Amino acid sequence: MIPVQSIKGPDAESTDSLRWLYYLIEVERQAQIFNSEFQEAVKSGQDHRTDEAWCHLQSAMCAGIIVSRLVSFGQDPKPDGWPGSRGDARQKAKEAKKKRVAKLRNLLELPEDENFPIYQLGLLRNSLEHVDEWIDRALAEHPSAPASLSDWYLAGRYFVRSPESITKPEAVAGLRGFAPESGFAVFHTDEFDLFNVDLHMLKIRKKSREVQVVLLRTLKGRLLFGGGQLGGFEMALSRRVEGWAEERARLEAALPPAAPIDGRARLWLQVKE
Numbered sequence: 001m002i003p004v005q006s007i008k009g010p011d012a013e014s015t016d017s018l019r020w021l022y023y024l025i026e027v028e029r030q031a032q033i034f035n036s037e038f039q040e041a042v043k044s045g046q047d048h049r050t051d052e053a054w055c056h057l058q059s060a061m062c063a064g065i066i067v068s069r070l071v072s073f074g075q076d077p078k079p080d081g082w083p084g085s086r087g088d089a090r091q092k093a094k095e096a097k098k099k100r101v102a103k104l105r106n107l108l109e110l111p112e113d114e115n116f117p118i119y120q121l122g123l124l125r126n127s128l129e130h131v132d133e134w135i136d137r138a139l140a141e142h143p144s145a146p147a148s149l150s151d152w153y154l155a156g157r158y159f160v161r162s163p164e165s166i167t168k169p170e171a172v173a174g175l176r177g178f179a180p181e182s183g184f185a186v187f188h189t190d191e192f193d194l195f196n197v198d199l200h201m202l203k204i205r206k207k208s209r210e211v212q213v214v215l216l217r218t219l220k221g222r223l224l225f226g227g228g229q230l231g232g233f234e235m236a237l238s239r240r241v242e243g244w245a246e247e248r249a250r251l252e253a254a255l256p257p258a259a260p261i262d263g264r265a266r267l268w269l270q271v272k273e
Contacts, residue, residue, distance in 0.1 A: 011221070014220050020107065020215060023070065023103075024208045024211055025212070028208040031205045034198070037060035038197075039198075040056040041053050041054070041180070042183070050153060050154050060194075061121070061187075065125060067118060067201065072122055077093040078093065108211070110204075117200055118197065121197065127188035127190060131176075152175070152176050155184075157182070175188060
């Protein structure tokens with residue numbers, strides 16, 4: 001089943017409601033992904049399953065970034081896809097973003113304080129989506145380069161940071177750590193109270209659903225859906241899944257054992273509480 005959601009009604013009021021309804025559905029969808037994935041991250045972390053916890057946490061944070069981008073101003077949007085010259089396209093994109101953020105904040109009753117935790121998730125793009133750049137910086141030959149890194153781990157009461165960061169503020173301070181019992185996570189130099197973020201996401205979902213009901217009541221007449229054109233796949237699908245599963249199993253079976261990093265290039269520290 002493929003959803004086709006109307007974004008144009010028979011009058012201006014209905015069209016306006018339909019468009020904001022679409023935004024609200026996306027906000028709720030991404031907030032729900034954050035809530036469910038973060039809950040699984042905490043459960044996995046409490047069971048000391050580091051990789052599994054971080055798989056869920058990374059998924060949660062990506063969804064959180066999308067919510068943040070939908071309701072915060074941040075950087076200027078890209079003009080790609082907008083009609084007109086490059087300058088006109090850039091201006092239209094900026095105006096659309098400004099209108100969207102202001103309206104969604106109003107509909108969802110979000111604060112204007114830019115320190116609001118949901119807005120701050122935008123900082124994650126620097127260390128989560130651009131982790132390749134921080135690794136480059138940490139591994140580069142430079143006087144402030146650290147001697148070791150602590151990354152992708154579960155913490156208790158303390159996060160481990162590179163010793164160099166104490167005396168050299170410009171040094172790499174750390175990468176990714178998560179404390180499931182307290183709900184705190186650190187991404188490079190930014191620390192987040194994710195329990196607090198999770199609760200705010202639930203409040204956003206609640207308000208989004210309430211506003212969606214209100215908007216649906218304003219719709220009048222027959223909504224427009226337009227025509228649709230079905231596109232097919234050129235290749236045969238009869239054994240596509242089976243072929244993929246067989247090849248995947250073959251490649252997984254051929255994986256060599258994990259490299260013996262522990263005890264040689266990586267030590268595990270147990271920090272006493």
